[in-house]
Every structure is written in structure tokens, then in C-alpha cells.
Amino acid sequence: EAQVTQNPRYLITVTGKKLTVTCSQNMNHEYMSWYRQDPGLGLRQIYYSMNVEVTDKGDVPEGYKVSRKEKRNFPLILESPSPNQTSLYFCASSLSFAGANSPLHFGNGTRLTVT
Amino acid sequence: DQQVKQNSPSLSVQEGRISILNCDYTNSMFDYFLWYKKYPAEGPTFLISISSIKDKNEDGRFTVFLNKSAKHLSLHIVPSQPGDSAVYFCAASGRTGNQFYFGTGTSLTVIP
Numbered sequence: 001e002a003q004v005t006q007n008p009r010y011l012i013t014v015t016g017k018k019l020t021v022t023c024s025q026n027m028n029h030e031y032m033s034w035y036r037q038d039p040g041l042g043l044r045q046i047y048y049s050m051n052v053e054v055t056d057k058g059d060v061p062e063g064y065k066v067s068r069k070e071k072r073n074f075p076l077i078l079e080s081p082s083p084n085q086t087s088l089y090f091c092a093s094s095l096s097f098a099g100a101n102s103p104l105h106f107g108n109g110t111r112l113t114v115t
Numbered sequence: 116d117q118q119v120k121q122n123s124p125s126l127s128v129q130e131g132r133i134s135i136l137n138c139d140y141t142n143s144m145f146d147y148f149l150w151y152k153k154y155p156a157e158g159p160t161f162l163i164s165i166s167s168i169k170d171k172n173e174d175g176r177f178t179v180f181l182n183k184s185a186k187h188l189s190l191h192i193v194p195s196q197p198g199d200s201a202v203y204f205c206a207a208s209g210r211t212g213n214q215f216y217f218g219t220g221t222s223l224t225v226i227p
Contacts, residue, residue, distance in 0.1 A: 042217045043217035104159075106160070
């Protein structure tokens with residue numbers, strides 16, 4: 001089954017404790033992206049990747065890191081989480097870049113709480 | 116600054132009637148527009164899209180209309196069904212950009 005898989009689904013952590021949210025897709029998609037969803041703000045892009053070893057900042061990249069060493073994986077790293085990073089996170093992928101009439105496929109989300 | 120706006124946070128419609136969800140955008144370089152549907156505890160799922168060379172695209176009960184001069188798109192669902200109750204996001208991207216921009220979402224409730 002074609003899918004985007006995120007782990008974990010739920011995560012509670014404390015301020016400053018490094019964490020990684022994993023994302024994997026099995027559709028051989030070139031483009032991958034991370035979003036956060038907050039009430040009243042919709043989905044905001046954190047980072048995206050056009051292909052292996054190619055990553056770029058989205059609209060809200062502060063406090064996050066990503067890597068794209070393999071085509072299928074795109075982990076999101078919070079080196080020192082803070083309470084304002086409490087949010088619902090979505091990983092997404094598409095066949096090609098955003099301007100190529102190629103819709104995004106989303107994972108089921110990771111609910112992160114930082115205390 | 117929000118480049119894609121959905122000004123109605125919620126909408127309630129009777130089963131069988133038409134649901135109309137609206138979306139406005141500010142960037143005239145956007146040329147690909149999408150609608151996503153999101154149920155609780157799930158990721159958004161792609162519903163329908165339209166490119167700027169068209170003004171209408173239909174898929175079953177779902178039709179998207181694009182008015183480029185007004186920078187406005189709408190999603191029509193006819194007839195509405197209780198299973199359509201979800202949050203709907205519109206999104207846009209440009210030919211020269213590498214990002215999708217999302218609206219804040221409209222929560223649709225279809226009343227049986």
C-alpha cells in the first residue's frame with residue numbers, strides 16, 4: 001500500500017531533550033516536506049526537500065533540522081525542543097516538486113507536547 | 116503573511132443540500148490549486164485540484180471553480196453527505212516555487 005509513515009504518533013517530552021520524528025514514504029517520491037498544524041494558523045511548512053541531499057527552509061524553520069540521506073526517509077529533528085513547538089506535525093511527499101501539478105500525500109501526524 | 120485564506124472557520128449544511136467552501140489567495144503567481152479533506156486523527160487527504168489554465172474541474176460530487184481575476188476558488192459538494200463532515204483545506208503552489216501554501220481550514224458539518 002502506498003503510504004507516508006510517521007513515528008511516533010504521540011510524543012510527550014521535556015524542554016531541551018533532543019528528539020527525532022521519523023518519516024518514510026514507499027512511493028519513490030522526490031519531494032518531501034514537514035508541516036505543523038496549529039489552531040487558527042492552518043498548515044505551515046517547516047522544511048522541504050526536492051531530492052536526496054537537497055533541503056530548504058519553509059516558512060517556520062526555526063528550532064528544527066532535517067536531513068535527506070535516502071530518497072524514502074525525511075526525519076525531523078528538534079535539537080532542543082521548547083514549549084512553543086507543541087503542535088501537530090505532518091510529513092508529506094509528492095512525486096515531484098510543488099509546481100509540477102503533483103499533489104501531496106500526507107502521513108497520519110505526530111502529536112508533540114513539550115513541557 | 117497568509118497567502119491563502121479561508122475566511123469561514125466553520126460551515127453547517129443539511130444532508131442533500133449543496134456545500135460551498137471558499138478560498139482566496141493573494142499571490143498572482145500561483146497556478147495550481149488543491150483541496151484537501153481532513154478527518155480527526157488522520158492526515159489530510161487529497162480531494163481535487165485545478166490548474167490555472169482551467170476555471171472548473173469536476174470529480175463526482177466535488178467541483179472546484181477558479182476565478183483568477185478575483186483570486187478566488189471554491190469547492191462545491193453536491194449532494195452533501197454526513198461522511199463529508201471534516202475539515203477542508205485549500206492549498207496553492209506556483210510554477211516557479213517549491214512550496215505549497217495552505218489556508219487555515221473550514222470545518223464542514225453535514226447534518227443528517
